[in-house]
Amino acid sequence: MAKQKYYVVWEGKQPGVYNTWAECQAQTDHYTGAKYKSYESKAAAETAFKAGWKGNWGTGTAASGASSTSKSGKSWGRSAGVETSEEIDYDSISVDVGTRGNPGPVEYKGVDTQTGDVIFSCGPISKGTNNIGEFLAIVHALALLGHEGSRKTVYSDSVNAMKWVKQKKVATTLPRDASTEEIWQLIDRAESWLRSHTYDNKVLKWQTKSWGEIKADYGRK
Numbered sequence: 001m002a003k004q005k006y007y008v009v010w011e012g013k014q015p016g017v018y019n020t021w022a023e024c025q026a027q028t029d030h031y032t033g034a035k036y037k038s039y040e041s042k043a044a045a046e047t048a049f050k051a052g053w054k055g056n057w058g059t060g061t062a063a064s065g066a067s068s069t070s071k072s073g074k075s076w077g078r079s080a081g082v083e084t085s086e087e088i089d090y091d092s093i094s095v096d097v098g099t100r101g102n103p104g105p106v107e108y109k110g111v112d113t114q115t116g117d118v119i120f121s122c123g124p125i126s127k128g129t130n131n132i133g134e135f136l137a138i139v140h141a142l143a144l145l146g147h148e149g150s151r152k153t154v155y156s157d158s159v160n161a162m163k164w165v166k167q168k169k170v171a172t173t174l175p176r177d178a179s180t181e182e183i184w185q186l187i188d189r190a191e192s193w194l195r196s197h198t199y200d201n202k203v204l205k206w207q208t209k210s211w212g213e214i215k216a217d218y219g220r221k
Contacts, residue, residue, distance in 0.1 A: 004019075005021070005038045005039065005040065006018070006019060006038065006039050006040075006041065006042045006044075006045035007019075007020070007021060007023070007024035007036060007037070007038050007039075007045070007212065008036060008037050008038075008039065008045045008048050008049045008056075009024055009027045009028060009034070009035070009036045010035040010036065010049065010052065010053035010056075011031070011033055011034055011035035011036075011053065012024075012027035012028045012031050012034050012035070012036060013026075013027045013028075013031055014027050015027075015049075016049070017042065017045045017046055017049050019042075020219075021038075021213060021217065021219040022219050024036055024038075024212075024213075025217070025219060028116070029116040030115055030116055030117070032114060032115065035053045036212045037056060037210070037211065037212040038208070038212050038213060088113070088211060089113070089153045089155075089202075089204070090113050090114040091113075091114070091152055091153070092113045092152050092153035092154065092155055092204075093110045093111065093112065093113065093119060093141045093144075093145070093152055093153070093154050093155070094110065094111055094112075094113045094154075094155040094156075094206065094214050094215040094216045095108060095109065095110045095111075095134065095137035095138055095140075095141055095154065095155065095156050095214075095216050096108065096109065096134070096137070096156075096157065096214050096216035096217050096218060097130055097133030097134050097137060097158075097218075098123075098133075098218035099128075099129070099130050099133065100124075102129055102130050103127050103128060103129050103174060103180075104127065104128075105123070105124040105125065105126060105127065105128075106123055106124065106125045106127070106128035106129070106130075106132065106133040106183065107121065107122065107123025107124045107125065107133070107218075108121070108122055108123060108133045108134070108136060108137035108140070109121035109122070109137070109216055109218075110137060110140065110141045110144070110154075110216060111215050111216045112215075113155060113215050116215050119141075119144070120140060120141075120144060122136070122137075122140065125182050125183050125186070126179065126180075126182050126183070127179050127180050127182070127183060128174065128180065128183035129172060129174055130158070131158055131160045131161050131164075131172065132161075132170060132172055132174065132183060132187065134156055134157075134158035134160075134161035135158075135160075135161040135164045135165060135170055135187075135190065136183075136186055136187070136190055137156070137161075137216075138154055138156050138161055138162065138165050138203060139165060139190040139193060139194060140190075141154045142154060142165075142193075142197075142199050142201055142203070143193055143197070145199070145201055146197060146199055146201075150201075151200050151201055152201060153201060153202045153203075153204055154201055154202070154203045154204070155204050155205075155206040155214060156203065156204075156205065156206060156214075157205065157206040157208055157214050159205065162203055162205065165194065165203060166203075168191060168194040168195055169191060170187050170190075170191065
């Protein structure tokens with residue numbers, strides 16, 4: 001059973017502490033500049049809410065290794081082999097996957113990080129895994145942005161999927177058979193796109209512990 005989480009909404013339609021992601025999402029979706037974060041206990045959430053969002057939201061833990069500062073003033077670095085940022089870049093697409101079992105039916109979507117508006121969605125696909133869905137969502141976002149000539153950032157909360165994108169190859173134990181052929185065809189197409197295209201977009205790790213659930217989250221915790 002998933003562990004109970006509590007959600008603090010500092011900036012939203014109705015600020016407060018909420019017991020479910022659905023309640024938090026109702027207060028933050030389509031709210032410009034929403035500030036929210038999840039906590040493991042109600043006491044911690046209530047303390048953070050009273051303290052205010054400054055110092056609690058929007059700043060991740062310091063990334064290990066070298067970091068640099070972009071023209072926009074954001075600090076970029078690397079952690080666990082993937083790129084990270086210490087501040088949220090709202091001019092971006094956030095992606096996430098929804099599954100019913102792992103493996104199981106898979107769907108994914110990309111949303112505007114600022115507003116939560118859905119930009120694209122795919123599925124349900126008959127059978128796949130969470131990481132494969134994340135991989136496909138990232139590549140879908142990169143292909144869409146490339147077509148539009150946009151250099152927007154892409155956020156994902158899957159380290160494995162981000163590594164697969166970088167390597168241009170999925171490393172999964174999911175067998176290729178009749179039940180998984182649909183998702184394997186999408187994998188083939190995504191890998192082919194990565195091998196034949198270049199992109200300047202940053203693919204960054206969403207810092208869930210510091211920023212709350214990614215904006216594209218399906219709320220299936």
